[in-house]
Amino acid sequence: MSCSERLRPAYCGLLRLALWLALCVPGAHAADALEIVIVSASAGNVATLERGIAEQLYLGQRSQLADGHQITVIDLPAGAIRDHFYRTLTGKKPSQIRAYWSRLVFTGRARPPREATSVENAIELIIANPDAIGYLPAEAAQHPGLKVLQQLD
Amino acid sequence: MTFKPLPRQLRATLALALAAATAPMAAASDIDWRLSGFATLGAVHTRSDTLQFARVGIDAPGGGKTDFGPDSVLGLQLDLRLSERNAAVLQLVTRETQRGDYQPRPALAFVSHAFTPELTVRAGRLRSPFFMLSDTADINYSQAWVRPPVEVYGLNPFSDIDGVDLLYRTRVHDAFVELHPYAGRSRIPVVDGGRARLEDLWGMAMTVEAGSLTLSAGYAKANLDVDRSSPELASYMDRNNFPAALRAELNGSGADASFSSVGAQWDDGVWRLSAEVARSSAERFTSSATGAYFSAGRRFGAFLPYLTVARQWEDAPLVDTSAWIGFEAALAPFNRTRNQAQKSLTAGVRWDFRTDAALKAELTHVRTGDGAQGSFFARNDTVTEGLDNQIINLLSVSVDVVF
Structure with missing residues (x-):
C-alpha cells in the first residue's frame, strides 16, 4: 500500500x-487457516500423546510422559506458525507465552523447548531423536520418517 | 560503573560451571546445554531536590536525578541436563548492588534431581519465593510494569537463598498446582556497609493456576541478623551517647522474622489484573510493615497500558521510641529512613515492539507517609527534618529483552 x-x-x-x-x-494472521499436527519420529518411542499431555509439555508443566519417559520438545522459530500452534493448543497469545516461558526458565523451573531453525530443521531434529515431539503444518508432516500424534484444529 | 574483582565464591562457582559444562561435553557429545539470558536497561527520574528513588535494600542510592541503578539488570543462564533426571542451572546476575557496584551474583546455582515427573528436589543457590512474584523480580520482561510495586517488593530485599527446595507440580482436575517448600539461609550486603542475614529460614509457597486465573500464597520464617557497620552510623551513635541496650536494637542477631503474602493474577490475553497483600515482620533490627497493590492492564495489539495503585503501612518502627526517653530526636531519622510507608498511583504502557523485547514507560505519583521516607534516600543529610510526608513524581523508562 x-x-x-x-x-x-x-x-x-x-x-x-x-x-x-x-x-x-x-x-x-493468515496462519489462522493453518492445520497443525503434533508429530514424532515414526520409529520413535512415543506411541501416543494425549492433547492434555501435549499442552503440559509445551507449557513446561511436565517434561516426561506418564510412564516417566523424558521427552524432548521441539519448537519452530518465532513466527505465525508457532503463534498459531500455541494459541490453538494452550489458548495463550504470543506475548503471554513468551512472558510465561521467561518466568519458567529464569526461575529454573523448566527448560524451554528446543528451537529449530526452520520447518526442515525441525523435521531433521524429530527424526534424529526417538524421544522428540514437534509440531508442523499438516502438509509438511507428510514425511515417511514422521508419524502424526495429534491433529490440532 | 565499577567492576570489582570477582569474589572467591563466585570464581569457584564459575569454575565449577565451566568444568561441568566442558568436562561432560568432552566425555559425551550428547550433553544437553542451553545458554539464555535477560536484560533490562532502565532509567528512573525522580522529581525532587531532597530525595532520590531507590529499591530500598536492593540497590544503592546515587547518581543524579536520573538513575540507571534501580532497574537495569543483566542475567545469563546456563542450563545443563546431566542425565534423564539430573540437571544443573547457573544464572549470573549483574545489577547495581547495595554497595553501589555491579558485582555479578549467582542468582541461581543449583543441581536438581527429579524423583518423579511431578517431584523435583533442588539444592544450591535458589531465588527466594517469599512473595507472589519475588522469584521473577529481575525478570522484568515477564511483567507489564517497569518494576514490581516497591510497596510490596521492598518489604524483603533478600533475593536468593542458599539451601534446598522441593517443587511438587501436579494437575488437580483442570488446575495446575505447585507446592514449593524450602529451607536455607540468605545473606545480602547492607547499604552504607555491613551485612544482613536470614538464618534457619524455612517457608512454603503455593500456586494454583486454573485457566486465566493464578492464585498464590506464601509464608516464611527465619532468624534475622543485621550488622550495620558504616563509620557514619558508629559516630552518630557515639555522638548521641546511645547505650549498649539501644545499639542492640539496631544491630545484632537472632531476631524472629516472618514473611507472608497472598495474591492473585488474571490474564485472559486481553485483560491483565494482579493484586497482592504481603507482610514482613521482625522482632528487632528492622521495621515491620504491610504492603498491597492492585494493577489492571488491557492489551491493544502490541500495547498494554496499565494502572497500579499501591500502598505500604508501617506496623512497627525499627525502634520503639517510647521505650527510649531522651533519645527520640536522635532516633527519629533512623526510624524514618527505615519506614517505607507510602502510597502511589502509577500509569504506564508496555509496548512489545519485537517478539523478544518490550519498551515500557510509566509515571508514578508517590506520597510518602508521616515519619516515612518511603522508597527514597535523602540526597544530602539524612538527619535533616522534613524528609517525610512528601509528594514525589517519578518517570521510569525501560527496555526489557530476553534471549
Whole structure:
C-alpha cells in the first residue's frame, strides 16, 4: 500500500503507523487457516500423546510422559506458525507465552523447548531423536520418517 | 560503573560451571546445554531536590536525578541436563548492588534431581519465593510494569537463598498446582556497609493456576541478623551517647522474622489484573510493615497500558521510641529512613515492539507517609527534618529483552 500524494507526509506517517499496528493485532494472521499436527519420529518411542499431555509439555508443566519417559520438545522459530500452534493448543497469545516461558526458565523451573531453525530443521531434529515431539503444518508432516500424534484444529 | 574483582565464591562457582559444562561435553557429545539470558536497561527520574528513588535494600542510592541503578539488570543462564533426571542451572546476575557496584551474583546455582515427573528436589543457590512474584523480580520482561510495586517488593530485599527446595507440580482436575517448600539461609550486603542475614529460614509457597486465573500464597520464617557497620552510623551513635541496650536494637542477631503474602493474577490475553497483600515482620533490627497493590492492564495489539495503585503501612518502627526517653530526636531519622510507608498511583504502557523485547514507560505519583521516607534516600543529610510526608513524581523508562 502506498500513501496518496494528496495526503500530507504527517498523515502518511500516521497511516503507516495505524496499518502497522493493525498488523500487530493478533488474529490478523493468515496462519489462522493453518492445520497443525503434533508429530514424532515414526520409529520413535512415543506411541501416543494425549492433547492434555501435549499442552503440559509445551507449557513446561511436565517434561516426561506418564510412564516417566523424558521427552524432548521441539519448537519452530518465532513466527505465525508457532503463534498459531500455541494459541490453538494452550489458548495463550504470543506475548503471554513468551512472558510465561521467561518466568519458567529464569526461575529454573523448566527448560524451554528446543528451537529449530526452520520447518526442515525441525523435521531433521524429530527424526534424529526417538524421544522428540514437534509440531508442523499438516502438509509438511507428510514425511515417511514422521508419524502424526495429534491433529490440532 | 565499577567492576570489582570477582569474589572467591563466585570464581569457584564459575569454575565449577565451566568444568561441568566442558568436562561432560568432552566425555559425551550428547550433553544437553542451553545458554539464555535477560536484560533490562532502565532509567528512573525522580522529581525532587531532597530525595532520590531507590529499591530500598536492593540497590544503592546515587547518581543524579536520573538513575540507571534501580532497574537495569543483566542475567545469563546456563542450563545443563546431566542425565534423564539430573540437571544443573547457573544464572549470573549483574545489577547495581547495595554497595553501589555491579558485582555479578549467582542468582541461581543449583543441581536438581527429579524423583518423579511431578517431584523435583533442588539444592544450591535458589531465588527466594517469599512473595507472589519475588522469584521473577529481575525478570522484568515477564511483567507489564517497569518494576514490581516497591510497596510490596521492598518489604524483603533478600533475593536468593542458599539451601534446598522441593517443587511438587501436579494437575488437580483442570488446575495446575505447585507446592514449593524450602529451607536455607540468605545473606545480602547492607547499604552504607555491613551485612544482613536470614538464618534457619524455612517457608512454603503455593500456586494454583486454573485457566486465566493464578492464585498464590506464601509464608516464611527465619532468624534475622543485621550488622550495620558504616563509620557514619558508629559516630552518630557515639555522638548521641546511645547505650549498649539501644545499639542492640539496631544491630545484632537472632531476631524472629516472618514473611507472608497472598495474591492473585488474571490474564485472559486481553485483560491483565494482579493484586497482592504481603507482610514482613521482625522482632528487632528492622521495621515491620504491610504492603498491597492492585494493577489492571488491557492489551491493544502490541500495547498494554496499565494502572497500579499501591500502598505500604508501617506496623512497627525499627525502634520503639517510647521505650527510649531522651533519645527520640536522635532516633527519629533512623526510624524514618527505615519506614517505607507510602502510597502511589502509577500509569504506564508496555509496548512489545519485537517478539523478544518490550519498551515500557510509566509515571508514578508517590506520597510518602508521616515519619516515612518511603522508597527514597535523602540526597544530602539524612538527619535533616522534613524528609517525610512528601509528594514525589517519578518517570521510569525501560527496555526489557530476553534471549
